[in-house]
Amino acid sequence: MSTPILPLSGVRVIDFTQVMLGPCATQVLGDFGADVIKIERPGAGDLSRNFFGLPDEKSMNNVVYASLNRNKRSVELDSKTPEGKQALLDLCRTADVVVDNFRAGVMERLGFGYEALSKLNPRIICASGTGFGPVGPYAHKGGQDVLAQAMTGVMEKTSDPSIPRSIYPTTLCDYSAGMHLVQGIMAALLMREKTGRGQKVGVSLYDSMLAMQMQEAAQWAAHREVLNWAAMPLTGYFDATDGGLVIVGAFKQNPLRDICKALELEDLSPQYPDLPSQRANKPFLQKTFRDRIATNTRGYWLERLEAEDLLCAPVRSLGEALEDPQTRINGMLLEMDLPYYGRVTQMATPVHLSEVTPTLRHLPPKLGQHTAEVLAELAQMRESQPA
Numbered sequence: 001m002s003t004p005i006l007p008l009s010g011v012r013v014i015d016f017t018q019v020m021l022g023p024c025a026t027q028v029l030g031d032f033g034a035d036v037i038k039i040e041r042p043g044a045g046d047l048s049r050n051f052f053g054l055p056d057e058k059s060m061n062n063v064v065y066a067s068l069n070r071n072k073r074s075v076e077l078d079s080k081t082p083e084g085k086q087a088l089l090d091l092c093r094t095a096d097v098v099v100d101n102f103r104a105g106v107m108e109r110l111g112f113g114y115e116a117l118s119k120l121n122p123r124i125i126c127a128s129g130t131g132f133g134p135v136g137p138y139a140h141k142g143g144q145d146v147l148a149q150a151m152t153g154v155m156e157k158t159s160d161p162s163i164p165r166s167i168y169p170t171t172l173c174d175y176s177a178g179m180h181l182v183q184g185i186m187a188a189l190l191m192r193e194k195t196g197r198g199q200k201v202g203v204s205l206y207d208s209m210l211a212m213q214m215q216e217a218a219q220w221a222a223h224r225e226v227l228n229w230a231a232m233p234l235t236g237y238f239d240a241t242d243g244g245l246v247i248v249g250a251f252k253q254n255p256l257r258d259i260c261k262a263l264e265l266e267d268l269s270p271q272y273p274d275l276p277s278q279r280a281n282k283p284f285l286q287k288t289f290r291d292r293i294a295t296n297t298r299g300y301w302l303e304r305l306e307a308e309d310l311l312c313a314p315v316r317s318l319g320e321a322l323e324d325p326q327t328r329i330n331g332m333l334l335e336m337d338l339p340y341y342g343r344v345t346q347m348a349t350p351v352h353l354s355e356v357t358p359t360l361r362h363l364p365p366k367l368g369q370h371t372a373e374v375l376a377e378l379a380q381m382r383e384s385q386p387a
Helices: 022-029 082-093 106-110 115-120 145-151 172-195 203-212 214-223 255-262 277-280 282-293 298-307 320-323 325-327 371-384
Strands: 012-015 035-040 072-076 097-100 125-130 200-204 235-240 243-248 310-312 334-338 340-347
Touching: 012 022, 012 082, 012 145, 022 035, 022 072, 022 097, 022 125, 022 172, 035 082, 082 115, 082 371, 115 125, 125 172, 145 172, 145 203, 145 235, 172 200, 172 203, 200 203, 203 214, 214 310, 235 282, 235 298, 235 340, 255 298, 277 282, 320 325
Parallel strands: 012 035, 012 097, 035 072, 097 125, 125 200
Antiparallel strands: 235 243, 243 310, 334 340
């Protein structure tokens, strides 16, 4: 069987990343054909390999680690030994992209910063994901998803003042920054086609969370007003007799009238005809909706809301979403046989191209699984180079 042609076939990535931000980015590169060589610490590897402290071999290849590291080859090398550092430098000499998500300055101290590597390989692209950026008062502060939520205003907002602030339970910042890192790498690869030279690429958790609030930032900068989509007066979460649903009362000429019709209520829109009056009376409106929805099933109300072309949806668990036919139709479930676990399901790449289907070329690797293979390839490259 011939190897499929993928957009990044022939692109070599040296991957120093671990945990989430970097690995989710390099996995996308691997899914689309890049040869991703994951550099791991001898005996320990990526921090996420043993994050949950599992007591047996599963701890080194747990499903959380596996979900971020398919289509990669694992190499154990110690950058602090002369032999390990030289092997890493030789690998970088052959690479198109080097990726890390260490604190600012770590790659430079290790001898693998852009200035050093570009002397070995002028075409090299060095891509870094940090917590707060390479310079500034927080440059050397440890970066983490929850910290970025807290420091950029994301955590401060709630849908209602009565709701306590809390940590967003999904790695929103890491994933966003990881996808921005992919964008930067792809832009740098395209630029290299025009100039022949590589460059530095940088993203941070902090910047990604600020950028995600582009509308809110524009409103605040221009008018010193807080734009909070979750706090709109006709939008909310409501409990029916058998589960929760959400309504987004927006993007229609008279959403309040249509909500009242769907909920079999007296039309309140003449009394509250515009957004200012609806905002001023949000507690009353929300209580009216809440009390009404609590009288019947979720399916009953969703059918009526849909009939009025209102934006609405059931509130479901992740497990329910994974079992939804739409998830499989969209090709979002990737199944594989993982050592020590057997058949497991992962999220597939959410980017769909009409002429390309990403393939599973490498299972998530055991620690150091490909060390001998990669070093043998490196030795062959050395031998083939002219003296």
